[in-house]
Amino acid sequence: MESRKLAVIMFTDMVGYSKKVQTNEEAALELLKEHNAILSKQIETYRGRTIKTIGDAFLADFDSVFNAVQCAVDIQKELNDRNRSVTPDRRIEVRIGIHLGDVIYRDNDVFGDGVNIASRIQALADGGQVFISHDVYSITLGKLSYEFTDLGGQQLKNITRPIHVYEVVWNPNQTTGIKRPGVHAANHSASWRRRSGVGVTVLAVLAALWYLLFINPASQKAASSRPTLALLSFSDQTQDEHLKRVHIGKIITDAMVQKFYEFPHVQLVSPIRLAKIARNFDISDEEISNSPDLAEKIGREANSRLMINGKLSKLGNTFILSADLNDLEEEKLLATFVVQEEMESSILGVLIDSLCMKFQQKITEVFKVKDSTATPFIRLEDLTTSSLEAYHHFVKGYELHVFGRSLEAIGEFEKAVALDSNFALAWSLMGCVYSFAKMEDRMPPNYLDKIQSFKDRFKGTSKEALIFRGNLGWVNNDEQLCFNSYRLITELYPDDREGYYYLALFQHYVKHNYAQAIEHYEKALMLSPDYFPLQRDRAYAVKEVRGVDEAVKLLQEFIRLYPNAPGVDLAREQIAELRSNTK
Known part of the structure; x- marks a missing residue:
């Protein structure tokens, strides 16, 4: 059911949340829970409706301009009072944008220019600020006990006309105006964006x-x-x-x-x-x-x-x-x-x-x-498959592999190659997951023959081609090809864990250079700390250099930090195995 009406739209965004997540995910989630409780309470108090939350952002609507502005002010006042008694890393700061416009309601969501303008006004603000459009300002002027700062006409992205924006001065001591780095008074970019105090994420x-x-x-x-x-x-x-x-x-x-x-x-x-x-x-x-x-x-x-x-x-x-x-x-x-x-x-x-x-x-x-x-131009069919069903199972397998659910991933890859026996990428990744799961003995009998038959397909410098060639070097005992391929992944794709993981496996299980292996495992873990196969292999390498107790400590820390991650039960089994081997 679709309906169109004039509504007051409020967008909010919690400032610096991504930094808090990167610094201390558990503490950040606690702050997000408190943030959500405060905003939900205030929105309900002023008869607003939370349409949806997306991460640390709220989208709400109101029937009254006055209620929307007063709600925004009271949110800022409550957060300001709260922040006085906590350390800087525990502060919750929110930016808010409000617009009155024509919107479309459909399937418990809201769409239209009115929504887009509100979101882009919000993105102009900084923590503690409330920005409103001229449509909101013209109704509230002289009827609310707040001053307003005129921020002028703003050319907002994908909005054809300039939008006049004002700041609600709810705190007489606050510094007003557009303060966010990279945002200028006459030009602003996208909505739902967050930047840190130095203007970079x-x-x-x-x-x-x-x-x-x-x-x-x-x-x-x-x-x-x-x-x-x-x-x-x-x-x-x-x-x-x-x-x-x-x-x-x-x-x-x-x-x-x-x-x-x-x-x-x-x-x-x-x-x-x-x-x-x-x-x-x-x-x-x-x-x-x-x-x-x-x-x-x-x-x-x-x-x-x-x-x-x-x-x-x-x-x-x-x-x-x-x-x-x-x-x-x-x-x-x-x-x-x-x-x-x-x-x-x-x-x-x-x-x-x-x-x-x-x-x-x-x-x-x-x-x-x-x-x-x-x-060179390479057809997609030569890289992957022409079968939608096979690709469907490949994508499912890859997603399961990313989350460390190796057994389920293998099952999906097996379905993919059963549907298309020439799906080289699926064969290659399936072999990797068998290896990660320490299940090489369960590989299909024809696996090595199939891999050898695909070697002419992987000649470029894509990540998958380099992984394939590195793995081919491994099974053919060509250590130079193996090392060079894995090392090149880390150089061409530095934000991807795979290259560091493969290089660590090579140093660990082929060269028995445990110190080098640990170094590469830890680089990969910086990108995927909750990925159990990495934690498992690093623990085995640490055991060789620092002893069983240190290896056990690492696994216990993994269980403590990521109690819901796939592989936690396997980590407990690994701890028992390491301890039993010392008796």
């Missing part, structure tokens, strides 16, 4: 430290010369039951990732890292795929220069794949491309191949890439 700071600490200067230069690209979730708008069942949006997203891994002129942001950022904000793939603002939020938190997101739709028998390429640094849309075909089989073929080619040509043009003709 926490993850950007971590990324900078990561480069300085772990990547050699030559690699830093090579990486920095390529723009980073975040490839966000594609949405399925086909209303096709079969495509819905196989999760076509996830398949397209993964297929695009594989294609851009083969494109050497961008540095692809690790999908594992993007997924972790989304989890920190409690944002689902579906929410990202259906909201350009949320997609941009994730892209900016990953400190990515470029972002691609899009959708698959269907008109009659025609499948339409469309997507945007945004430059987040320059805050502009670089290109929108649309491709269409009439066969479902074209999705894992000409549709994705054509779309990727258009984007890659645009990137080479914008960034003046030299020798772009030397970049």
Whole structure:
């Protein structure tokens, strides 16, 4: 049921939450719980309605402009009083934006320009500030006991007309005006965005430290010369039951990732890292795929220069794949491309191949890439599979693998290769997961023969090609090929745990260089601390260098910090095994 009406929309955002999560996740979640309780109480007090919460952000509506503004002020007053008695790291600071406009209500959600304007007004504010549009100001002027600071007309992103914005001066001692770094009085970018006090995201700071600490200067230069690209979730708008069942949006997203891994002129942001950022904000793939603002939020938190997101739709028998390429640094849309075909089989073929080619040509043009003709074109079918069912099981297996659920992941990969015996990527990753799970003895009898038959398919410098060649070197006892392939992953994809993990496994189980292995395990753990296979293998390496007691302590710390992570029971079994071997 859809309805349209005039409503007062309030957006809120908790300042610095991502930094708190990175510093102390448990404490951050406690603060988020307290934050949610305060805002929910005040919204209910002023007869507002919380439409939804997204991570640390609230979207609410009110029937009264006065109630909305008074609610926002009382939220700030309560938080201000609370913050006086706590240490800086325990403070809760919120920015709030309010707009009165025409909106559409549908399926317990709200849409329209009125919503977009409120969200972008909120993003102009800093912690402790309440910003309102002229429509709200004109009604409340002279009827509320607060002063207002005129912030002038603001050109908000994707809003065709300037929006006049005012600040509610609820505290006579507060410093008013637009204070956020990178936000200027006449120009503001996207909504739902968070920056730290020095104008960069926490993850950007971590990324900078990561480069300085772990990547050699030559690699830093090579990486920095390529723009980073975040490839966000594609949405399925086909209303096709079969495509819905196989999760076509996830398949397209993964297929695009594989294609851009083969494109050497961008540095692809690790999908594992993007997924972790989304989890920190409690944002689902579906929410990202259906909201350009949320997609941009994730892209900016990953400190990515470029972002691609899009959708698959269907008109009659025609499948339409469309997507945007945004430059987040320059805050502009670089290109929108649309491709269409009439066969479902074209999705894992000409549709994705054509779309990727258009984007890659645009990137080479914008960034003046030299020798772009030397970049080979590789069909998606040669990289992956033409079977939607097989790809569906592959994506499920990969997601389970990322979360450390190895046995279930293996089952999905086995289904994928049963449907397409030439699905090389599925064979390669299945072998990795067997190895991670210490179940090599259960590999299919024809596994090594199949892997050898695919070696001509993996010749590039994509992450998957390097993993494949490294694994091939391992099984063929070619230590140089193994080492060089794994090392190159860490240099080309420095924000991805896989390269450090494989390099650690090589040093651990092939070279028996335990100190080097521990160093690489710990680099990988900085990116995925809750991934049990990493914790398990590091503990075995630590046992060789520092003894059983130190290994047990690491596993106990893993259980304490991540009690709900997959692998906790296996960690307890490993502790018992380590202790029994010392008796």
